[in-house]
Amino acid sequence: MKKRLAALCLALMAVTAPALAAPKPEIEAGFRRFLEAEIWPEARANGVSRATFDAAFRGVEPNLSLPDLQLPGQKPKVEEVNRQAEFQSPAAYFDEKKIAGVVAKGRALLQANGALLQRIERETGVPGPIVLAVWGRESGYGAAKIPYNAFEVLGTKAYLSRRKDMFRAELIAALKIVQEGHLKVSDMKSSWAGALGQPQFMPSKFRALAVDEDGDGRPDIWNSVPDTLASIAHYLQMSGWQRGRPWGYEARFPAGVSCTGEGPDRPRPIADFAKAGVARASGRGFPDAELKRPGHLLMPAGRLGPAFVATPNFYVIKEYNNSDLYALFIGHVADRIAGGGGFDARWPGASGLTxxxxxxxxxxxxxxxxxxxxxxxxxxxxxxxxxxxxxxxxxxxxxxxxxxxxxxxxx
Incomplete structure (x- = not known):
């Protein structure tokens, strides 16, 4: 009887259990075939030599611990736990101790690099505090360790991620970075998403937007502070930064202004917000020069947390990292580097939902x-x-x- 019950349980498990992913040796073999049959011909067509290609992938295996992978034989699903900080609890993301440290260092760097940042702002229109805030968030002002092998990350994601086409293009761009002599293969270190250097550019962004600000003949976002800062500013400039405008304002919204009006696709003159009773949290009025310009209702935690009138420059920052919390962190830290204070309203804790x-x-x-x-x-x-x-x-x-x-x- 017990044997029959055990057999029945096993049969039910076979019917109801999800399909298992392919064994690791099969994935590794498929990865090598993918590199040789698909990536090498495309790399060669883009001017990458066989020597560069072989050096890039020598000893590289797919890293199955990376997030957002779709393994062979595995059904598509959303991960229960979000591992990217920008999409987790706002309260954790805006931890005051962390922000205060970034601000303090940023203020010191603003003093030390004042002339350079002023020159960059004249060239691009992007204020120095915004540039510093991005640098601080992306790599701790160049101090963060960036541990991953870029070819392991990009190769794995080009083969197994849900956005294969995007990572395939980034993988080819990374190979071209080595081929063009910007870095050796051994120096190609990245984040878990494949981003490079102090400003954390994806390889294609490095090739398109990195700037030689120090005049040595090459853009260097790994070791040159002038190149790093100018490259960040150029990225934002080319994403549409509007010279002379702020990113936005923390504000208090009366009950009659519904949170359902949020979004970059629903702009209105900032004067309309003021007429509806929206007031800046600082107590100051909206600048006269801004009243006829478009603004956007922004409530990253709905009615449960701080609310903002954002300008189009907020959404330019999101071009760097497509997260409301990220863009808000950059704008808020930049304001504080320039002498501003903390948030007026408090952030809610975790929602209780995965x-x-x-x-x-x-x-x-x-x-x-x-x-x-x-x-x-x-x-x-x-x-x-x-x-x-x-x-x-x-x-x-x-x-x-x-x-x-x-x-x-x-x-």
């Missing part, structure tokens, strides 16, 4: 006809305002923030 929970909430909203911007488990502005619309439809106060209570109601 990334997988938010993805399932998005799926339910999407089925009801809401545009959530994708079911990736990340509460971007389309998800936030859709939540607010659903809350209003249910007769609830609109918070525009994912909560266990709303997930249960929509369940």
């Amino acid at each position: 990334r997988g929970d938010v993805s399932r909430l998005q799926e339910r909203l999407q089925k009801q006809g809401y545009d959530v911007g994708g079911t990736d488990g990340l509460a971007g502005f389309k998800t936030r305002r859709s939540i607010g619309q659903a809350e209003e439809k249910l007769g609830l106060p609109a918070t525009c923030w994912p909560t266990p209570a709303l997930a249960k109601k929509l369940g």
Whole structure:
């Protein structure tokens, strides 16, 4: 009897268990075939020599510990836990001790590099504190260790990630960086996402946007502070930075201004915000020069945290890293490097939902006809305002923030 029950359990497990990923030796063999049959011909067509290609991949194996991989035989799924800081709890991301350290170092560097940053601002329109904030966030002003083999990361992601085409292009760009003599293979270290150097440029961004500011004949984002700072500013300039405008303002929004109006696709003159009773948290009025210019409602934690009137420059910062929290961190730290203070409102703690929970909430909203911007488990502005619309439809106060209570109601 026990044997029959055991056999029945095994049979049920075989039916209900998800398909297992291919064994590691199979993945490694497929990786080598992929490199030889697909990447080498494309690299050769882009001027990469066989010697460079072989040196780049000597001893390289796929790194299966990297996030956002889609292994052969494995069903697509959203990870339950979000490993990228920019999409986790706002309260953790804006930890005051961490921010204070970045600000203090940034203020010292603003003094030490004042003339250089002023020159860069004249060239690009991007203020020095913004440039310093990006540098501080990306690599701790050049002090952070960047441990990964770039060819291991980019090769793995070109073969196994959900965005294979993007990483394939970045892999070819990385090979060209070595071929063109910018770095040796042994010096090609990257983040887990394949980003390089002190400003953490993806390889294609380095080739397109890196600047030789120190005049030595080559852009060097690994060892040259002038090149690093100018390259960051050039990146933002080419992304559309509007000279002379701030990134935005922390503000207090009356109850009559709904959080469902958030988003870069819903601009309005800043004067309209003022007429609706929106006031800067600092107590100062909006600058006269800004009143006729477009602004955007921004509530990264819905009604539960600080709120902002953002300018188009906020969304330029998002071109560097497509996260509201990242762009807000850069703007806030830049303001404080320039002498400003902390946030007026407090950030909420963790929502109590995992990334997988938010993805399932998005799926339910999407089925009801809401545009959530994708079911990736990340509460971007389309998800936030859709939540607010659903809350209003249910007769609830609109918070525009994912909560266990709303997930249960929509369940």
